[in-house]
Amino acid sequence: MITRNPSLTDQVKAHIKEQIVNDEFEDGRIPPEAALAEDLGVSRTTVRDALGKLEHEGAIYRKQGAGTFVNEAGLQIKSRLEEIWSYEQVLEEHGYTPSVKILADEIVSVNEDTAAALGLAEDDEVLVVEKLFLEDNEPVVLTRNRIPASLLEDAGGRHDDLPIYDFLEEYCDRRLSYYVSEVIPIAFNTDQAKKLGVRRGTVGLSFIEVGYDADNEPVVHATSYFRDDLLRFRMIRRRTNT
Amino acid sequence: MITRNPSLTDQVKAHIKEQIVNDEFEDGRIPPEAALAEDLGVSRTTVRDALGKLEHEGAIYRKQGAGTFVNEAGLQIKSRLEEIWSYEQVLEEHGYTPSVKILADEIVSVNEDTAAALGLAEDDEVLVVEKLFLEDNEPVVLTRNRIPASLLEDAGGRHDDLPIYDFLEEYCDRRLSYYVSEVIPIAFNTDQAKKLGVRRGTVGLSFIEVGYDADNEPVVHATSYFRDDLLRFRMIRRRTNT
DNA sequence: AAGTGGTCTAGACCACTAT
DNA sequence: TAGTGGTCTAGACCACTTC
Secondary structure, three states: OOOOOHHHHHHHHHHHHHHHHHOHHHHHOOOHHHHHHHHHHOOEEEEEEEEHHHHHOEEEOEEEEOOOEHHHHHHOOOHHHHHHOHHHHHHOOOOEEEEEEEEEEEEEEOOOHHHHHOOOOOEEEEEEEEEEEEEEEEEEEEEEEEHHHHHHOOOOOOOOOOHHHHHHHHHHHHEEEEEEEEEEEOOOOHHHHHHHOOOOOOOOOOOOOOEEEEOOOOEEEEEEEEEOOOOOOEEEOOOOOO | OOOOOOHHHHHHHHHHHHHHOOOOOOEEOOHHHHHHHHOOOOOOHHHHHHHHHHHHHHOOEEEEEOOEEEEEHHHHHHOEEEOOHHHHHHHHHHOOEEEEEEEEEEEEEEOOOOOOOOHHOOOOOOEEEEEEEEEOOOEEEEEEEEEEHHHHHOOOOOOOOOOOHHHHHHHHHHEEEEEEEEEEEEEEHHHHHHOOOOOOEEEEEEEEEEEEEOOOOEEEEEEEEEEEOOOOOOEEEEEEEE
């Protein structure tokens, strides 16, 4: 069930983004919205939506009355915390060729934390998949995903090499919509340190998160651990007028 | 120079948010956009913009063809990393009555890191303000802000008790627009531990960030340290279609 | 005064969900 | 099939910056 017809807005966004990356705008100044709309044969609203997304990503900034400009500093940011989706992708953006090692892939009884996170009963079962992401044989990220066994349509076969969101679409017919993540600094314990190839007590970042599908149902409980010396996250924090 | 006339969109957003908080929608179902538009006497576009902001905040979720619903889980999230602006506010949301202690407030020669972050020359000067945020006499957050001395319009007087963004507006005529933040786990050193009232080597979270004004000029270099045992951050990570 | 982004309207049509 | 959110248009007027 593949859907996806890039919206006009996304096409416009991609088009402008490409011109930005290729440095096709003089002095980093992007043409007026009205001009872009006419050139591309779309309405100004469509152009504005596209520019709004680019602004949110940090690729451009706008000044009322003055114009729209390329944000050189914003373009440099990699590993944006708000946008991470697959760790393969994150590592690739860092210029590495990542590999993945499956450390565990089994169906077990749910533990207390996961049951609470996913709203399961004590005696429910979950599929636990533990993976290690490496770059040049150096471990960088350790993840553990827990998915309710009741969601699995097909219990057999090799499938653990898929990114978690692909797995959920493929084998559970659920589309991951967003995560609520807790950001936690930790000193790795013996097990984590061994898997990540560092000394016990080394400090790193971790996430504890719950992923929700389009119906706002929790579908995955995940914990991730990162080597701070190899991967560091950034984010753009904007003013909100609550 | 006070501007600010809440836009129609923001008024609509606040109105709907209030109804959500007061649990005025049956079964967590929010009325159709067309109905809201008619009831409030605004266009559907305005309603959609307002709902879009609420969705981004995690207060609601939408399902094409089905409707718009209250996101009970999303409403519970406090201390959203993307939305932090003042630490006083963060602590208040946690139910504390925060106090602030000024540990330093002086003009000094810039160091290498700050010069690079703010694009200053070697011999430039910066105003350094170090603050400790406490709840019930218990330290929670330690921050150090560095602002180019050249931005200061008024060098004298007491002003260090203002939140950094108010200070920048008041004394530098600059409006802080966004931060680019690096999220780093650390083991506190002797100095940090002493100020935060924990043992040396305690693990905590830290930010290193650069704040930009409306003209996209860097105006502040900040470092912050958090006690993980007292304050923990969460965030909503959404899918992006690149 | 001219030009630019910001807000808002009214309406059309499409994609998807529910029944 | 009816109802809902998603996309897009065309145009008006406002707020602000620049010259």
